[in-house]
Amino acid sequence: MKYPSRCTAFLSGLLLALTAAFPAAAQTVRPGDDGTTLEQIIVFGRHSVRSPTASQDTLKTYAVDLYPIFPVQPGSLTPVQPGYLTPHGREAAALMGSYFRSYLLHERLLTGRAQTDLARSYFRANSIQRSNVTAAFFGAGLIPGATIPVHSFPLGTTDPVFDPLAAKVATVDPGRAEIEVKGIYNSGPALGSAYAEERSLLRSVLFAYPPGTQPPPPAPTGKVDVASQPVLLEATPIPETGAVINLGGLENSQDAADAFVMEYTAGLPLEQVAWGRLSLDAISRESRMEQMIFEVSLRSPYLARVQSSNAASHILRTMEQVVIGDDIAGGFGNARSRVVVVISSDGYEAGLAGLLNLHWLLPGYQKDFCAPGGALVFELRRSRRSSDHIVRAFYTSQTFDQLRNLTPLTLDSPPATMQLLIPVDGQTPPNLDLPFDVFQKLLRKAIDPTCVDDPRTEPLPGVLTGVPFQ
Numbered sequence: 220m221k222y223p224s225r226c227t228a229f230l231s232g233l234l235l236a237l238t239a240a241f242p243a244a245a246q247t248v249r250p251g252d253d254g255t256t257l258e259q260i261i262v263f264g265r266h267s268v269r270s271p272t273a274s275q276d277t278l279k280t281y282a283v284d285l286y287p288i289f290p291v292q293p294g295s296l297t298p299v300q301p302g303y304l305t306p307h308g309r310e311a312a313a314l315m316g317s318y319f320r321s322y323l324l325h326e327r328l329l330t331g332r333a334q335t336d337l338a339r340s341y342f343r344a345n346s347i348q349r350s351n352v353t354a355a356f357f358g359a360g361l362i363p364g365a366t367i368p369v370h371s372f373p374l375g376t377t378d379p380v381f382d383p384l385a386a387k388v389a390t391v392d393p394g395r396a397e398i399e400v401k402g403i404y405n406s407g408p409a410l411g412s413a414y415a416e417e418r419s420l421l422r423s424v425l426f427a428y429p430p431g432t433q434p435p436p437p438a439p440t441g442k443v444d445v446a447s448q449p450v451l452l453e454a455t456p457i458p459e460t461g462a463v464i465n466l467g468g469l470e471n472s473q474d475a476a477d478a479f480v481m482e483y484t485a486g487l488p489l490e491q492v493a494w495g496r497l498s499l500d501a502i503s504r505e506s507r508m509e510q511m512i513f514e515v516s517l518r519s520p521y522l523a524r525v526q527s528s529n530a531a532s533h534i535l536r537t538m539e540q541v542v543i544g545d546d547i548a549g550g551f552g553n554a555r556s557r558v559v560v561v562i563s564s565d566g567y568e569a570g571l572a573g574l575l576n577l578h579w580l581l582p583g584y585q586k587d588f589c590a591p592g593g594a595l596v597f598e599l600r601r602s603r604r605s606s607d608h609i610v611r612a613f614y615t616s617q618t619f620d621q622l623r624n625l626t627p628l629t630l631d632s633p634p635a636t637m638q639l640l641i642p643v644d645g646q647t648p649p650n651l652d653l654p655f656d657v658f659q660k661l662l663r664k665a666i667d668p669t670c671v672d673d674p675r676t677e678p679l680p681g682v683l684t685g686v687p688f689q
Contacts, residue, residue, distance in 0.1 A: 255600040255609065257326040259541045261534055261559045264594030265568050266349040268308035268485045268622060270299040271478040280443045281475045282425040287482060287491040291689045299689060304349040307485045309356045310625050311617060315592050316360025318628035325630065328557055333365040341552030345381045345563040346372040351686040354562040371683040379672050381567045382460040383529045389670035391525050393454030396463050399521045401452055407467060411450030417508055418472050422446035424496045425475060445471035460526045461566045464516045473508045480506055484591055484622035499619060507585050517566050518573030527570035528670040535662045538599050542608055542655060549674025565589035574665050576642050579614035581635040590616035608655035612639040
């Protein structure tokens with residue numbers, strides 16, 4: 220796993236209609252007036268479409284054919300550096316930002332005046348290029364004409380909000396983590412058996428033979444057979460978020476398959492997407508390996524608590540300062556920050572969802588898959604009748620084809636979205652909204668205070684400039 224290598228809280232309900240094939244995929248604006256006012260929105264998202272995180276030198280050992288190059292610009296032969304946001308990803312991020320602009324203008328959280336809206340917004344990214352550039356382009360779509368100040372630590376340095384282990388904000392007991400995940404998933408061989416079909420298909424794609432060939436042919440000379448390596452479930456001494464459990468061959472298989480999602484969503488010619496050997500449905504099914512890695516290493520209860528408490532505490536304080544009308548140390552932005560955009564990586568998104576036991580399923584994607592540019596969204600609303608605050612949570616993302624085709628997004632043609640159930644002691648709220656005080660108690664119970672940075676002394680990032688596009 221490489222670190223350092225919901226969303227439309229605005230989307231108040233079920234989408235107007237995504238396509239005839241997916242009539243249940245939610246609507247951006249609830250019909251009629253629901254009697255609430257949107258006071259704050261927090262978008263906790265993943266970066267948009269990037270190049271593979273593995274280098275070309277590594278990838279060429281995995282397959283009989285060369286992986287395609289992700290160019291800096293269409294027609295260019297210069298490859299995008301490993302893990303960098305692509306030009307296609309920049310445009311997709313801007314489209315998502317533009318959609319949020321339409322929604323937030325409708326909800327009157329934005330005014331349409333750039334400087335006023337900028338003063339009421341806060342942008343944060345973890346310290347990698349693809350997150351910073353995604354945040355900047357999302358912001359450009361959200362507030363056209365403004366220079367977007369993305370707060371971030373210098374690229375390549377540790378951000379304690381997202382990686383509290385490397386920042387030594389939190390400590391982990393690897394042995395305890397291993398015992399817990401084995402209590403959920405049994406063993407590496409058991410997990411490998413559960414994903415044998417995905418790995419077998421991956422092997423046939425990488426080595427260019429028909430799926431189902433029996434017996435499978437041997438690996439070509441000089442190639443690394445990642446899809447046949449043993450799956451592990453073992454603790455490691457690596458003190459980094461997402462790296463406490465080594466899954467062995469499952470991680471290597473995911474490294475090899477990761478590019479297929481990006482090739483499709485980046486708009487590469489279909490003959491270059493998995494060399495034309497996989498349908499879109501099969502590409503999506505192959506992503507189950509990635510999701511299982513996150514289930515083990517970031518969503519399992521102990522690891523979610525250790526690794527995601529710091530981020531969750533920042534989100535809670537960000538809401539609390541709007542509720543009380545005063546700044547709180549350890550929140551994103553300040554009490555005037557009504558639009559908060561936090562962009563990082565899929566693992567951190569998965570970890571936060573794990574801490575709150577949030578789940579989603581969007582058309583075309585696998586369960587809980589963190590799509591490129593997708594986001595968890597938390598809305599803080601206020602009842603106009605009682606003046607009480609409530610919380611709504613969503614997951615939203617562009618569909619595979621919206622990403623690939625750079626489809627403009629509007630209130631009538633929105634991204635795929637679903638409102639999320641936030642479980643509270645086994646109870647289900649009647650309309651999925653939670654009173655703020657209930658949400659507050661839930662988060663405080665989920666957060667481990669020993670894994671949270673002291674807000675009085677935590678380092679604060681400045682506005683990072685000069686982030687390279689290539």
